[in-house]
Amino acid sequence: MSFECLTTDSQTSARRGRLTLPHGTVETPIFMPVGTQGTVKTLHPDDLVALDAQIILGNTYHLNLRPGLEVIEHFGGLHRFADWDRPILTDSGGFQVWSLAKLRKITEEGVRFQNHLNGATMMLSPEVSMQIQATLGSDIAMLFDECPPYPCDEKYAVDSLALTTRWAKRCKEWVESNQPRSGDGLQKHFGIVQGSTFADLREQSARELVELDFDGYAVGGISVGEPEHEMIRAIDNAVPFLPKDKPRYAMGLGTPPQMLEMVARGVDLFDCVMPTRVARHGQAFTLDGPIVIKNEKFRLDDRPICETSPPQVARFSRGYIRHLFKANEMLGLRLLSIHNLNFYLRLMEQARAHIEAGTFLDFKDNFIQRYNRKSS
């Protein structure tokens, strides 16, 4: 059993779990920093270890394009290539089909697209994606799905979901004929629930995937520009049909309050570019909500970013970090990236502790109330 549910919250659907993977154990609920191109932007792997990041992401589309499989194979897989010996989850490239939409054509076989680097025509299919992820050697490989846009009409959603399900079967068949049957050291495979904003489709998708039996289940098709209530609905419409003894992953989420709401609904895994991207754009998360460090009001502010800042960031004043951003200095990007990832990781750490202590609901409500309160 690779996933163990240790504690279940009595007031919410939150659970405290443990996921055992080839490169280590992951305590859930957990946030997974995004390292698309084999690096969490601006950070050294030692930084991630210092922040106690337990698992990070890599991306099939991007890594296949550059440096290319031959290079990664030469270096013995993504872990050795990037010198990261903890777990890695790789996304299948399905999201890039959506985000690079102008350059692609979806067929039964897969997706034919012009890559964004040199425009060459390439093909990504269930088999190709699984093959690439196997070569990357990630701990968790995501199935190749189609991520429908938002908004999305029902006809499109029905057809798209049917395709995603057929692709899921092909992914499973590829894995069964190319990888050993079982074992703790084996790559895990997560199915992705689609169905857009339609409750019946979400349920159908979840049931079909569970029927196929994967190691874990993700909810996809969210974080594509939909309003927050649709995001939450998508989770509510899918989670009840997912097995309790398998990990659940909300793809691409979210803000700190969103993650806590999702934990309360029984989600175990999160990933999001937000903490690292907005950090590079000068935004920092604090217990009182996000702040834009570039704002003039921080010019003479000698306080640290937030009481949650780790020591390597807390030693610097807001005024100094503001200066780094105004002067375009790289250290600023790095400091806020560290700060924001720490904020996300500690938030999940606290969520785990409160689930164990039976105080999660109060913790969540208090956190969100303070986070959303308008203050300077």
Next chain:
RNA sequence: GGGUAGAUGGCCGAGUGGUUAAAGGCGACAGACUGUAAAUCUGUUCACGUAAGUGUACGAAGGUUCGAAUCCUUCUCUGCCCA
């Protein structure tokens, strides 16, 4: 002293009779960002007004013209060249 080029909004810099409150860049001030084509993108940036608009403004003063940042005169200042 002679010659020559120039003086534009916080800075740099287009513009050489009307469509110019004046391109563009920088700076400044805000905003956005959710399975990363993102150290990116968007908005604002003379004054007053929510706005229509009004007033000032392209070194200074005067002039030509229906109309001038743009043409003419004088002056001031700056760069370069020659003595």
